Amino acid sequence: MKKILLNVYVAALIAVTTVSSAFAGIDLPSISPLVKQVGSAVVNISTERMVKDQFGFPGMPREFQEFFDQFSPFMGPQGGTRERMQSALGTGFIISKDGYIVTNNHVVQNADKIYVTLADQNNKQDKAEAKIIGTDSETDLALLKISVKNDLPSVKFGDSDKMEVGDWVVAIGNPFGLSNTVTTGIVSAKGRDIHAGPYDNFIQTDASINPGNSGGPLLNLDGEVIGINTAIAASGQGIGFAIPSKLASSIIEQLKSGQKVSRGWIGVTIQDLDDVTAKALGLKDQKGALIGSVMPNEPAAKAGLKAGDIVIKIGSTPINNASDLTRVIASYKPNNKVNVTAIRDGKEKQFTVQLGERNTNSQAGNKDIQKGSSLGLSLRELSNQDRQALRIPENINGILIVDVKQNGLAAKAGIMPQDIILAANLKPVKTIKELTDILDNESKKRGAIVLQIYRQGNSFIISIPLEEKK
Missing domain, CATH: 2.30.42.10 (PDZ domain)
Known part of the structure; x- marks a missing residue:
């Protein structure tokens, strides 16, 4: 028995020594200079809105409140209502010295008042009321503006496409109301679809992200914003998700210029290509987006695409699944012409599609x-x-x-x-x-x-x- 325990101890010691040797000579970077450089550009956001509760009482659990809400319209005046102030916290970051601030749409949605708390290098706080310049619910982004007397510190967007799994990242935010909290981690995955919206393509990170971090920046080691922290895995630890800067920066530019966020649209229903369908069609793999139907007189139909075509490329961008197609088409402006490569009857065919606009009044229904x-x-x-x-x-x-x-x-x-x-x-x-x-x-x-x-x-x-x- 002692011999067995000794062997286990020796094996463990060898494993620890091997791991230590692998990191020998590697100096982990200090992020203190980065925090000093960009930390004052990260702000706390608080919101207020007046809500009415029907037939309830303060502190009533939401499940019970919803139960009473079902019947209150039919109970007459005795049901009663009460007004109360509802507050929420989040994070944002300044992108220009004149006071433009990026955050999540869900942080400010439906708010009656929005306040931004600034912190300078001496940790002196200054609170200002903000107005909404524009929002995009489909990507959960919002752009705010505050009036300023002096130039503010700001951060720049970096290129999220250049980030690799394993790269170091830094999150700064307001988790649980604890202002200017700094956490570190790595990019643990890219291209995550968590079913939050039609354009899911999240960066996953193990940098600690908690309630209140929403809208805060995910930074590379150059202090550039490569993601906007947006969601967490409710039942997990060390799993957070950020909107890639490549997607966010283009949306923010449209909002800042006063434009409506517009997206390309081709007028098809699509689905992933499963293994059985790929085999039945004689394809080597499951890559591509299968067109289920084509809407009459819409861009795809006008270009000659048909149900059963498998889209494998838009321009030079490979399409691996239905989400890829939705996201790539939406990244183009309406009226742009795009080259579509599709497989039909086992052969590649080229189509030129002039895009329409997603969710315009010209769409049916x-x-x-x-x-x-x-x-x-x-x-x-x-x-x-x-x-x-x-x-x-x-x-x-x-x-x-x-x-x-x-x-x-x-x-x-x-x-x-x-x-x-x-x-x-x-x-x-x-x-x-x-x-x-x-x-x-x-x-x-x-x-x-x-x-x-x-x-x-x-x-x-x-x-x-x-x-x-x-």
Whole structure:
């Protein structure tokens, strides 16, 4: 027994010695100069918004509040409402000396007031109210602006494409309200799809990211922003996700110039190419995006693409799956011409597609009822393209929420873009007309509407009190 233990000890000692030898002579870099260089360009963001609770009491768990919300429209005045101030914390970073600040859209969404807390080299804090210049919910990005008297420190975007798995990164943020917290780690993976949106291509890192880090920078060792910290794995440790700077910088430039964020669109439904389909089509591998259907009179149809074609390249960019195709097409501006390489009948074919615009009024089913109701919603009847882009199961039918008006009734109730309305007043709805009929008739009489909402695999009830126009 002693001999066995001795052998185990010797083996462990050899392993430790081997690992130590592998790192011998390697000087791990100090990030202190980096933090001094860019730390004051990272800011704390706090938001406030007034919310109304129906038939509840302070501190009521959300599950119980939603239960009472189902019945409050039908209980009359005795249900009651109360107003309370809801606050939230996040992080941002300054990108120009005149006060432009980048953060996540979900940090500032639906906020009545947004405050930015600056810190100078002497750790003196200064608080300023910020205004929203623009947001993009599909990539979860927002651009803010504060008024300044003096030039502010700023950081620059780096090239996220140059980052490799194993490269060192630094995160600076406001986790749990602990301002200017610095954590380090490495890029642990690239191109992660966590089903947060149609353009998922996250950088994964083991640098500690926690609630409050959202919107903060992920930096390379040159102090350049190569990602915007956005999400964490709720059940894991050391797993955080950041929006790549290559995607973020182009969106921020559009917002800063006052433009609407516009994306290319070709008018097809697509899916990943599985092993069985690849074999049936006589293909060597599963790389590519399979076109399930082509919408009549849309860009792909006009260019000659057909259902069953397998897109393997856009320009010089390889397409490995459906997500690649969605993301690459969206990176182009509408009206741009792109060269598409597809496989048809086992042979490569070339097509030139002049792109349309994603989510424009020319797309089938895109109707806006915001003008005709007090909810503050832009809606579109659910299409096959939406199902593919948002990974919506076939058994889910309803109306897609394209946009939510800031400070509108729906926004205050917690409704978000990409939610799907399944039912109104417990009646299933598949068309905008069905929804407006319920809204204009029974809901106006009762003073409220009950919506069944589908969001990321979950279904729940939200009640919205209606305000009469004066």
